[in-house]
Amino acid sequence: MKHLKTLQCIDDVAGSGSIRRSAERLSITPSALTRRIQDFEAELGTPVFERMPQGMRLNAAGELVLRHIRAQLSDFERLRSQIADLSGVRRGHVTIATSQAFAHDLIPYEIAVYRAQHALVSFSVLVRDHIHAVEAVAAFEADVALVIAPPPAPEFQPLLVIHQPLCALMSKDHPLAAARTLRLREVLEYPIAMPGPSLAIRHLLQGAIVRAALPVNTVVESDSFEVLRSYAGGEQVISFQIRAGIPQASGNLVAREIDHRDLPMTQLVLGQLRGRSLSVAASKFVDQIAGSLHTRYGGGERPD
Amino acid sequence: MKHLKTLQCIDDVAGSGSIRRSAERLSITPSALTRRIQDFEAELGTPVFERMPQGMRLNAAGELVLRHIRAQLSDFERLRSQIADLSGVRRGHVTIATSQAFAHDLIPYEIAVYRAQHALVSFSVLVRDHIHAVEAVAAFEADVALVIAPPPAPEFQPLLVIHQPLCALMSKDHPLAAARTLRLREVLEYPIAMPGPSLAIRHLLQGAIVRAALPVNTVVESDSFEVLRSYAGGEQVISFQIRAGIPQASGNLVAREIDHRDLPMTQLVLGQLRGRSLSVAASKFVDQIAGSLHTRYGGGERPD
DNA sequence: TGCCGTGTTGCAATATGGTCAACGCAAGGC
DNA sequence: GCCTTGCGTTGACCATATTGCAACACGGCA
Known part of the structure; x- marks a missing residue:
């Protein structure tokens, strides 16, 4: 999308730490990229990156900006999903970060069940340990996470907690x-x-x-x-x-x-980024997993 | 801001219901405006407006888009406020919708107290009856609302409730x-x-x-x-x-x-749009009003 | 029918954003 | 100390996208 291109550039540069690397990935020249960023900084009135000899690093304002950008991008995805939902076609994409324990059976099964009904929804599954799964959610890399004993983090909002032996x-x-x-x-x-x-x-x-x-x-x-x-x-x-x-x-x-x-008992937690609204597809998927875990293993708590 | 211009255009057209009127307000020609909107619709893959002989009206997708746009714009304002806050300058703008009851004394007093400490923060005060005050908050026209006996609305989140005779x-x-x-x-x-x-x-x-x-x-x-x-x-x-x-x-x-x-007893409620994060300035102002009402009239409840 | 209003389109002017080559700078190897 | 290598940046030039202007097509209205 045009109006998000600059934001995606900044996101990418923040990730790669280098204008040249990002320029290659975005298939434009470094000079074009540097101008985009300079223009954005000028409009904002503040630098967003620190220029180091080794490359670019976000400064304090940049951290805020990046959080904003991630939120914007994922919000826009949600909008698209909602709009697709209007025309009757359940379309969308769900990214789930999960503990390895569920990568073998539970998640593939749930995805299969979901896609049997909504063939236009695609999935990304990130297998991460509990720490990195929560981080992935916080970084807008995953919509939801299904993890064992997640570390306490204020930005991680449990949607379903099940205690298991x-x-x-x-x-x-x-x-x-x-x-x-x-x-x-x-x-x-x-x-x-x-x-x-x-x-x-x-x-x-x-x-x-x-x-x-x-x-x-x-x-x-x-x-x-x-x-x-x-x-x-x-x-x-x-x-x-x-x-x-x-x-x-x-x-x-x-x-x-x-x-x-x-x-x-071990805590099995399905959660999302606090304050974020899930896409239609993701929220239906969460509902399905919650229901499935509930009927299979009995009463999980549903905070919220 | 450049990357928000198209969004602002759509917002304005949705409000005025006419390309030509909006074009004048935005000081561009109707042709440029119509193309912006067409491009946006093409990128989105769906029309956003219904073209009527009398002008433009949002369709169902457009309603979703507009909500998204409002959220984006206000989010960006919040970002600017947070960034300004970083450099030590407490800068920003707060829009409050209030019942007429408080327009005479309470709100002007609180604003004066606040601005005595943060002279760079400016205010807009919308005097509305309780129904329209809540609507203003829902439409992103106001950051917070201070109203008497607000109608129950799921999107209105009370931050402070005081019972008064x-x-x-x-x-x-x-x-x-x-x-x-x-x-x-x-x-x-x-x-x-x-x-x-x-x-x-x-x-x-x-x-x-x-x-x-x-x-x-x-x-x-x-x-x-x-x-x-x-x-x-x-x-x-x-x-x-x-x-x-x-x-x-x-x-x-x-x-x-x-x-x-x-x-x-009558309910006096200070509230915001549910799920929205307030700007630094607005949230400090809320804190001040809450404290002020508390010390003056005693124990208000603070949900959340 | 003629006159308004609406949004839209063709074409020329312009602004925006792009490439390419060169530059200044700091770090690392020899 | 000098050279190389990587970094971001800048100036000149060019392609493309965006805009303004004028003309158009369509529907409502008297």
Whole structure:
């Protein structure tokens, strides 16, 4: 859109930190770009960038401007979506940032269900750890985020909170597979496929293990649930996953809840940027996920 | 600002309903204006106006677009205010819509106090009845509204609610001036200067009078408190006003509360458009008014 | 029918924004 | 110390988009 071009330029330069790099990406010459920015700064009455020998960096005013620009751009997208909605065609795009736990099963399933009804809506899925998922939402990179135990952040507004037990994943013929729920100390008697430090449940586990002062036999540690699942399925090794992250078709894997006395319930939070209005498509998608999680795992809280 | 020009054009045309009128106001030719709008519509992929023989009218998409534009424009103003705030200069503009009751004393006083500290902030005061004040806020014409008994509207977000008694206004030597509080039936034994139907307190009075089934001797009715006050001061006539609307320097007027058994407390509400972020200047002004009303009249509720 | 008003269009003038080449400057390698 | 390399910026020139002017097409109205 024409009237947003300058804003997009500034956004890009702020991101790349260099006029020349941005100029290439935007396929114009650096001189044209520098003029656009100078004109904008002149109109605004304040510089927005600091010119360093290594490139451009936003100054304090620029940070405000960038926030404004991001808001404008996403607002405009929302407008388009609303207008498309008027003509009966449910059209739009939804970007969701999610914890890896849900990347395998839950999110693809929900997207498939949604797109079965609204084929003109497209999706972007960013798989991020809980910290970066919330950051993506704050930076207008994602409309919503579905994360485990998000760090407290004032700009992150929970739309749905579900408390879930952590589960131990093991093969069907594992000695512990007979029990319905497990104590942590039972589990730790066996070799463990440990989630890596970037995964939210690692911190929860770590805390419980330290509290219980139990020794751990970690045979493999990975930041990828893919890897952890494979190990738990292949060798007689135990891994962990939050309930909603357990694949429906689990092969020869079974999941057993860890007793809540050992591990507190885990928060699964679906949230957005506070104060932002979601597009029609995104808000319908949120509704669908909320309903789906609710019927599958029971009463989540819906703040708001 | 360049990148907002098209948006402002659309806003103006939507308001005037005519390309030629708007073209004159914007000091460009109608042809330039019509092309701007056509280009915008082409970029958007949808017409925004309906072309009628009598002029232009927004269609459904246009209504959405207009809301978006208003939000953009006011957002940009807020951005400028925030940036000005960065450089230490508290600069900005605040538009407040207010009931007539406060136009005489309260608002001018508060503005004076505010400007004593922040001389670079300017003000617009729109005096509107409660319905139109809320509408002005919803249409981005006013940042905040201070009104009596605002109609319930989802987009109007109260920032401060104070309950106040209605008072009878009379000259110092009126027979009823001796009492501290008055029953409605005492008051109605005397001739009344009745607030006009556009004033919020008229409805409250009317309700109470009907409930009590009392006869009223209305000698003058006016939509202007100025007129009502003069009458109450001159002849031996009683008028009405909410407590916070009573002038500090009242001349030979005195105010006596009406017993709460006869007239319920009146809501005085300071509010803004829900979901909108106020400029720095506006939000400081709100804080000041809230504090001022609080210390003068005691505990108002502050939702949120 | 003739006269208003409306928005729109063709064409020429103009402003806006673009490219290209050159410049000033600071940092890093030798 | 000098040279190279990267950065943003500037001046001259040019293409394109935007504007103004005049003419047009259409609907309402007397």
